[in-house]
Amino acid sequence: MTLHTLNRAPSDTALLTDCLRACSSGDTLLLIEDGVYCALAEQPIAWPAGVNVCALTADVAARGLDSRLASSISQVDDADFVQLCCEHARVISWY
Amino acid sequence: MIFSLLVYAAPHSHQGAESAYRFAVACLAQGHSIHRVFFYGDGIHGASALAAPPQDEPNLPARWQALAQAHELDLVVCIAAAVRRGLLDANEARRYEKPGHNLHQGFELSGLGQLAEAAIVSDRMITFGA
Secondary structure (H helix, E strand, C coil): CEEEEECCCCCCHHHHHHHHHHCCCCCEEEECHHHHHHHECCCCCCCCCCCEEEEEHHHHHHCCCHHHECCCCEEECHHHHHHHHHHCCEEEEEC | CEEEEEECCCCCCCCHHHHHHHHHHHHHHCCCEEEEEEECHHHHHHHECCCCCCCCCCCHHHHHHHHHHHHCCCEEEEHHHHHHCCCCCHHHHHHCCCCCCCECCCEEEECCHHHHHHHHHCCEEEEECC
16 A cells, blocks of 8 residues: 655646556545645545545645535644554655 | 655745655654655755744754754765755865855765665655655
8 A cells, every 4th residue: 555645736737647547546645735735625636436535734724724625535644644654555755 | 663754845945845844853753763864956955054044934954953963863965966056065165166165064965875775774765845
């Protein structure tokens, strides 16, 4: 299982497409920095089946998006980020 | 678990520079060890002793140095990426006959071999991109 991190907004469609194509069932996708804009409820993204999508709390809060996230996306803090790195065999950063 | 971090993001240009620092703090707080932090590409600007951000903004080179001191971290800056961007230590300043040097205390210039070694030795290598 792989942990993917994505740090760009969905307006970077090529990066988002490449990232989603690389995600397999059982992987986790962690949205960080401007990547948290991919979690907005008003612009739902078709996440690949079986992929756990979460967003980094501090980056969500820094952008004032707390109340605007899609309900399917959980928030994780910096400690959880480290924990996710341990739980997955490898980490791929999309940027 | 043994972590290493690879930092491509430059402070004040990309949040990745700060994300890497935050990750390192969280990592150490959980008792993991950080084998090396490798600064590459524009990320080398995070090791400048001459950066003078406003007082209400984080001074990342100083923060890294303090963290490195507390936890004996190995902060390595890619020498080729650094020298071509004007980040020099005393040796390189002498070699290129430059009037000054600006590598922050706590960092060292070295080659890509240090990145390869970190990838081999560490359980996880986390990249913070620009």
